[in-house]
Amino acid sequence: MEALAARLSHLDTEAGGTIRVVMFYDTLMRRRVDLPALTRASAALAECVVGLRLHGTGRTIRTAPDGRPPAHDPAPASTTLPITLDDEEIGTVWLERPQGEGPLDDLLLDRLSIAAAATLERYGPARTTMADPALVELVISTENDEAARARALRLLGLAVDRPLHVIAVRTPLPLDRIGALLCPTSPVKAAPLDEVGVVLATAVDRTRLPAGTYAGIGTGPDPHTSWTHARTALRLTTELRPVIDHRELGALALLAHIPHQVLHQDTDVTSIARLARDPEDLKTLDAYCSTGSLRQAARLLHLHHSSVSRRLDQIGADLDITLTDPDGLLRAKIALTSWRLLHDRPPTP
Known part of the structure; x- marks a missing residue:
């Protein structure tokens, strides 16, 4: 040379x-x-x-x-x-x-x-984040056999024999930046699919995501199940809870399998839909359902607990639910979760 x-x-x-x-x-x-x-x-x-x-x-x-x-x-x-x-x-x-x-x-x-x-x-695979959407779809599709999925993973530079997180993302930022933030030290690939970003990663650091980004994390026995779980978790994200791991949902995830027409007909879900016309009331109920505590909800909302208490009294009256009762809180949480599954686009902060 x-x-x-x-x-x-x-x-x-x-x-x-x-x-x-x-x-x-x-x-x-x-x-x-x-x-x-x-x-x-x-x-x-x-x-x-x-x-x-x-x-x-x-x-x-x-x-x-x-x-x-x-x-x-x-x-x-x-x-x-x-x-x-x-x-x-x-x-x-x-x-x-x-x-x-x-x-x-x-x-x-x-x-x-x-x-x-x-x-x-x-000399790759190159350490890029963005990937061919067709290859990513091959990995998470239910219609492919294991040999085709393994080949797609190898072409993406991902290990076939390692656990794989599948993350569904909605973000105003470039998807390659989100992928790099989620998985800064291990192989990660991302691609847009059906108006949702898909990130395939071997490890996830959820604390690094910037404001305005919503993510559902799926970790199932196979990539297709993980993708299904990730989309369900994404549908339940909120401004107060922008990142959800499907494993955190527990039995609440079962609500995603209920037909929409059944949810639409439920009186509690209908009441939540009326309440949602006031974003502040919805945010207050969300904070209380997420924490189960008046004072913790007040800290999340940056309000005095007495102000939150008055709001919750009025919200409970509007819903005809006693929110201070454990059964009432459970009922409100199920109704709120069901409503989010019907209106699954996260709010803009």
């Missing part, structure tokens, strides 16, 4: 420099070099420190022009550029040129970024 760089260095015009850079990276890509070799060759060509970082793994490579790791700490980057694969930013490349940006640095980094993406794809 160094010899090639030396031969091309005799081109001294701007056009010649452009040709030099393009030819250099075309040659590297034909030779199918790995990332360390790509970075070493780039540092020799740029005659300064070159850096490369992958978001998915945190792997960082910095190389000096002599092909060795730099003896000094990282300097401020003079030029940076993202590495993009399938419209997803998966890393960054940069130059540490002490005298500032050079005339061909943008071109050099552009070609380095393209070559790095091609290298990651070739």
